[in-house]
Amino acid sequence: MSTHVSLEPPRTGNPGRSQRYRSRKGPGKVTRGNFELYSWLFMRASxxxxxxxxLGHLFIMMVTDGGVEKIGFAFVAGRWASPWWQFWDLMQLWLAMIHGTNGMRTVINDYADKDRTRAILKGLLYTAAVLTVALGTLVIFTFDPSIKG
Amino acid sequence: MSTATVQEHVETSASGKAGIEMMTITVRIRRYNPEVDAAPHWVDYQVTADPTARILDSLHKIKWEQDGSLTFRRSCAHGVCGSDAMRINGKNRLACKALVKDLNPTKPITVEPIQGLPVLKDLVVDMEPFFQAYRDVKPFLIAHGNEPTRERIQSQKDRDRFDDTTKCILCAACTTSCPVFWADGQYFGPAAIVNAHRFIFDSRDDGANERLEILNDREGVWRCRTTFNCTEACPRGIQITQAIAEVKRALITRRVI
Structure with a gap:
């Protein structure tokens, strides 16, 4: 007989986290509404x-017309002159940001134990997401190809 | 070829026990006594085992011959009652269905309590949170209208619809292999969803919408990340991830087919 020291298994024997088990009073705070359903559907569709x-974006940027060498101010200006590429980049920005933010939201829900920690992390997450989306959208629509001195 | 094997067995039977080639294995058990230990720790035991015997037999041998304080659950010992789900060599299995020869007995075989539930002692965990989630999905027949005077008739096809999820023995091997449940014990967990599925898709049951609404909760089916840990862990071979996906689909289409 010999003893070994090893890593703690997740949560087992960790009484600090047991408070988050389901309440004995049955499904008490049932969250009505279909938010999680729509969020799940959005993740699949986006x-x-x-x-x-x-992949289309990467192909255009990296492969066609001489690869990455072509990318420059003029190239971006030329692309954003067309509403089609404006729309493409806008879709990429919005879908990727909401998709990523929603994914991070579920990670925070999983691993942040205390309500305060959750609130702080989600606050930071949503602020960062909104700022990035707003800034990106602003640039796509107000981009001015003429450089003024 | 078969003759040679028989010959070998006869030879070993002269020295060994009744024609079985016994081997010495090391069982490394995660021990925890809440009255003495601050934290769980590993203890190694050497036991003589028949390679075709179950790991449960080795646990019995340890308890009966080496250390009577070793604590674990088991009832039927034949894979029916679901009492002895454990994490053996890092995978959730029933100790009564895991054969020594399938567990690489040349190395120490690790035996731990199932993860994500509070450990009471050694391999015994508090199953209450698990059963609470089970109760929350109303795992009983909900039928409206007049009581039939005879049994509730069901076609073979209707029965086949949910046949897979009737096999659950509530051993908790699936729920305690789920990383979402590890992280957040409020998640219903695969076993509760499997047992909800068993009634949602039962043609005799009228409570489908009620149960679907319960599983539409923030801690319901949408927390599933389809990691398939549950399906892999199930000792009854239930296609759990598929059952969860069917509940999700029923929620989206609002139709139970």
């Missing part, structure tokens, strides 16, 4: 769309 959008 995931499929992003595969085409991002």
């Amino acid at each position: 995931g499929v769309l992003l595969v085409f959008l991002v």
